[in-house]
Amino acid sequence: MIPPGLMISAPASGTGKTTLMLGLLAAFRAQGVAVQPFKSGPDYIDPAFHSAASGRASFNIDSWSMETARIEGLVSNAQGADLILAEGSMGLFDGVAIQGASGNGASADIAAQMGWPVVLVLDVSGAAQSVAATALGFKMMRPDVTLAGVVLNRVASPRHEALVRVGMEQAGIAVLGVLPRRKEVTLPERHLGLVQAGEQENLAEVLEDAGAFVTEHVDLDALRAAATGRQQAITAPAKITPPGQRIALAQDNAFAFVYPHLLAGWRAAGAEVLPFSPLRDEAPDDSADICWLPGGYPELHAGTLAAAEIFRNGLRAFAETRAVHGECGGYMALGAGLVDKEGVRHQMAGLLGLETSFAKRKFHLGYRRATLEAAIPGAGIGAQLRGHEFHYATILEEPDQRLARITDSNNLVVSETGTYRRYDGGGQVSGTFFHLIAEGT
Incomplete structure (x- = not known):
């Protein structure tokens, strides 16, 4: 059986998707919840971090380069898990101009194809009630994409949080978590993205810390309850011709x-x-x-x-x-x-x-x-x-x-x-x- 899922996404890169994703994987794993991770888009580095945090192999799924059947076949790797979490790339709706194999490469394509609601990570630094307008736009952009709620990132103070929450309440958008500013959670980067998981000497401690941070500041029960997915027959991954025996x-x-x-x-x-x-x-x-x-x-x-x-x-x-x-x-x-x-x-x-x-x-x-x-x-x-x-x-x-x-x-x-x-x-x-x-x- 394919478990329910969520797409972890954001309006843009650099808003905290990976921090939240790794923290969620580590937090759920600590609770004994088996989470199957995926990465939307062509990324070589994030899946290794996903695997380290979840204990399960993470797979890339991409609507520009993969047919729907191949995506569904890869999602079948989630059999036996309790929950699917997919990390988006760039902004939720960001893709290329011309359609590819089953979409334009946007994370929203995968969310729509698989029926996974979106958890939107919002960098709220420098704004308050106005952030709700951004969230509302994302909620209304595509009728086939459902917004489960938002996680507020880089919140400066309790007063700041209260002001942002006012806007979200007016827009009818659930707040699933509030992450205060905290530089030490970030991972080092280099020119093609994060420094590789295999090069992180203290990766286990970083993941444990991220899991504790997310457990303290995100409503894990509400987030898991928001997960769902399109009912589908379990299919084997599409065959890939190996380059040799x-x-x-x-x-x-x-x-x-x-x-x-x-x-x-x-x-x-x-x-x-x-x-x-x-x-x-x-x-x-x-x-x-x-x-x-x-x-x-x-x-x-x-x-x-x-x-x-x-x-x-x-x-x-x-x-x-x-x-x-x-x-x-x-x-x-x-x-x-x-x-x-x-x-x-x-x-x-x-x-x-x-x-x-x-x-x-x-x-x-x-x-x-x-x-x-x-x-x-x-x-x-x-x-x-x-x-x-x-x-x-x-x-x-x-x-x-x-x-x-x-x-x-x-x-x-x-x-x-x-x-x-x-x-x-x-x-x-x-x-x-x-x-x-x-x-x-």
């Missing part, structure tokens, strides 16, 4: 950006994932059929990667006879060199001619649709793939064969196509800044 997967703090639903889908299809750590100077398992290097932060570990001779030599030997594919950070690591933010060039694997730089930073962000012009592990020529691009690296050289025709969410052609190179022993190395989310037109 035995997959050597780079996995450490430099290569951590792989979507949980892909790993689960590969394993469900019978594939075996063989992790290895380039940062520990490990080579890919020689028994693997293919090697996959996910995105991450190679720029923060460029010196360590440049010195990892066992990793580089093992990867080169592997690539002579088998397929190697890299996404974003993995693509950069397959290239010839990476220039860090101080302007120092570091030698990478050299399996592709790609040269990238963080000394010349440029922000690249958005959904991507790819039509492959060469096969990659798990997808042949002509395959249609949906994904996302999110990085600051600038391409200095990209001399190899073009991998794909790539367009953005407005169907405009993107110049960053990815590249590939074939080797005499039958191997092929390919890479792209595109992070795969799902197959489909």
